[in-house]
Amino acid sequence: MDNDVVIYTTSWCDFCKRAKKYLREKNIEFYERDIELNDKNxxxxxxxxxxxxxxxxxxxxxxxxxxxxxxxxxxxxxxxxLH
Structure with missing residues (x-):
């Protein structure tokens, strides 16, 4: 599942932390994008x-x-x- 899962987060968001923890517990690889890092992409x-x-x-x-x-x-x- 390479890059099939993307999560948009912030450093202060508790629900973001819970979501990332949940995905890690399920051994799901995901790509994290922190919306506060001022990355144009x-x-x-x-x-x-x-x-x-x-x-x-x-x-x-x-x-x-x-x-x-x-x-x-x-x-x-x-x-x-699908995979």
């Missing part, structure tokens, strides 16, 4: 999502707004069935 990608707030979790082509274990599990299962 990250800013453009984050803005293209059209949603505000963090975490924004992208699994495949699905976007999960916030930390929701059930939705994460559903989308991970869908992604695994």
């Amino acid at each position: 990250t800013e453009q990608l984050y803005n293209s999502i059209g949603l505000k707030g963090v975490p924004q979790i992208i699994i495949g082509d699905k976007i999960i707004n916030g930390f929701n274990k059930e939705l994460i599990d559903i989308e991970l299962a869908s992604l695994e069935s």
Whole structure:
């Protein structure tokens, strides 16, 4: 699942920390993009999502707004069935 999971975060966001911990516990590799690091690419990608707030979790082509274990599990299962 190389780069199939991306999470937009901030350093101060508790739900971001929970989401990252949950993905690590499930041994899911993910790419983290901190929206506060003033990286133009990250800013453009984050803005293209059209949603505000963090975490924004992208699994495949699905976007999960916030930390929701059930939705994460559903989308991970869908992604695994494609591989």
